[in-house]
Amino acid sequence: MVAREADVIVVGAGLSGLAAARAVLDAGHEPLVVEADDRVGGRILTEDVDGVPLELGAQWIGDTHHRMEALAGELGVGIYDQFEDGETTYEFAGEVLRGEAFHAKYADELAGLERVLRELDRMAETVPVEAPWTAPRADEWDRITVGQWLDGQGLGPVARTLQEICTVGILAMPTVEVSLLCLLQNIAVCGVTAELLAESEGGAQTKRFVGGTSLIPQRLAETLGDRIVLNSPVLTIDHSADRVVVGCRGGFSAVGRQVIVALAPTLAGRIMYDPPLPGVRDQLTQRMPQASAHKSFVLYDEPFWRDEGLNAQLISEIGPARMSNDSCLPDASAGPGIILCFLEGESARVAGRWPAEQRAAALRDELGRHFGPRAAAPVRIVEGEWASRQWTRGCYNANTGPCGLIHFGSALSAPIGPIKWAATETANAWAGYMEGAVEAGRRAAAECLADL
Template identity: 65%
Template sequence: MPNQQDIDADVVIVGAGLSGMIAARKLLEARLTPVVLEADDRVGGRILTEEVMPGLPVELGAQWIGDTHERMFALAAELGVETYPQFDDGETSYDLVGSGVLRESEFHSRFAGELAELERVLRRLDELATEVPVETPWLAPQAAEWDAITAGAWYDAQGLSPVARTLLEICTVGILAVPTAEVSFLHLLFTIQTCGVTSELFAESEGGAQTTRFVGGTSEIPRRLAALIADRIVLNAPVQLIEHSADTVTVSCRGGLVARGRRVIVAISPTLAGRIMYDPPLSGIRDQLTQRLPNGSSMKAFFIYDEPFWRADGFNGQLISDVGPARMSNDTCLPRDDHGVILMFLEGDQARTFGRLPLAERRAALTAELVRHYGSKAAKPEFYVDGEWSDRQWTRGCYNANLGPHVWTSYGAALSAPIGVIHWASTDTATYWSAYLEGAVDAGERAAQAIIDELAG
């Protein structure tokens, strides 16, 4: 769209992440005119693929979909983006609670009892999660009790061995990107319920949330969506003010651009939505909500080698460790490419601590960890790159917003409920696979359909 100062549309959309562009496409299909205002110089939001070497893209942002992510599989097929399975052959390497580095077979043999404890707790989580209605989690029978404690406190009360408790923490932080001491137990159960069962959240093999990747990188999805609505997207347009009345909105951006419409969809994370000025001001409960919805802390670090040498030793490239700096890793090699690529995750406290170190110091610490697990060949990568999401001006954290104690029961009703002509859409507001790409599509479609229904009436 030309960089004009005044734009008229049926619906103004704030944010060109996946939710915003899905909403725009759905509105266009309904013969309504959207305009998408994006603060950044690119589309995609928390999706970010960068080609760090010729022909070798890495995913600094969202990377996987899972077997039950039907909307994302359908979207990829529609856009002509091919998919391929995540590599999972071989053994995981463990180093937990002073065990030293152990291959998966040895770890499972030595700690069979502890793993049985963990399985018992996961099944109990599944049972409790079924009592949480995803549309209204604050109405769960034990909502007040569950929202008054943290997930970490509930974990601590289960009588787990150090190995089982540590594994549970690592797996949960890998999903929420914050320590379990910061998250309401009700929010954990809500997250499980929106995704099915714990096995779908925690597994990387069949049935898990991380089973499939996109040929060319995840950014192929927003890039191709943007091509369909290119004349309706304005980049470098940070929204500062939304003025709203009973049937109109005026959205003002830094630099003077103004967009007017009949409805607005704010398709950014709740904490960023709370930084926009509204006239008249939003209700106190909505503002109090956004003050209590911090984004998670996460970063990804990629080591690129001339070959995936760990595979020859029978490893799948995954490590699970409480020694660190990374708690987990993943083989992210590309099909039909000879390079070996290992992705290391730093989430929660690890992202906060090591994300602040000088790059060379952080790289050295991560390299030492890989050497402990995979030997001296890990010491000399051809290339290294990492990225911490809280430093990105228009994101300020990943993977999603997490609700601490008392937030769902005190403020949860304001999370996705429209306020007059203002609608909300981001994966944080989804009721199916919240915090995932699937959730972003769910949220965008829901907000767009609500507006279609309103304007049709």
């Protein structure tokens, strides 16, 4: 059996685990990162297609993602603005309308939607980000789903569907599966609904990385050198007050004084712990499934939609993609034109399992309805599906259903002796995003350092 020793063992070489390891190293202690996959990055994955970096995983940061901006600057990774100029197209009630016409036709319904968003903001202000289960109305809000609450807000049919599409765009789960308190926590850790939902100034998807998002974890890994061990799925964690032994498939083991489990909660729950974890922690991981997301990059010779006053953003009640955007490189004039289509939640579960050609045909038809005949004849389509990836099993993050937070939420990030928890789901700022992954990793590292 091969064994290595370090002060802190980090399970998972995603962004959160790498950020944790780097913080431990910067503090003068030795980390060792153990990763199941054959690469670093976790839910960040850039695929090179004929020299074009396509973000099959995490892609954007927002204007308030200061940790990620600083990290990119430190690692020498450039940042550029997401293209937003032009109108969005909407497909509702059997017709496709450009933004101005859509807003004029459904002005009354959209006013109702704005009222609901402001109410969500007001409610989220009462939710403590570190302990949402202590909110004054936590018991009431965690016993109903987001869908139930939205159904009671008096929205018109178009506004209700639009709200569903946009909310699923954040959660990647149908609103009937997520508790209202869980959504309010998502809003609380990210600011307000405008920051979550908007792609323009102030939103969560306003900037991208030159050369691909994977440059961030790859260059972060380079600063750790040989302190990363790949192809080593963790099977067991034996722990006592001041010692941990992490056992991996293939006989490799890592011995340390502290361990950070930087995995999505449901994956962390598949490790065998000795002694076993408290029941509340295991019950929590049983109630935080990975969400469902499928990305389809549709490539053209050029971004023709820009000359037609469109931003390549669609919102459709028909699908299979419910949303899309312009995903071109910084110099779009050199080509190619790229439209990214999102299949999230139920769309990912249903259309994501169709034969590839059936899905491609449906996407071509949909894009043609929104952006014209040229959009229906792409050069190629490149897809990224996450539920089947062995060491991820879904994206973007995990959310709880009714009673998940009030009964089990306190176990999400609470240390258990030498075991500390990271991953973006445990973040107190921008949970579910790369910004949250960095925040959570650094928090877990600080907890370890305090105990060393």
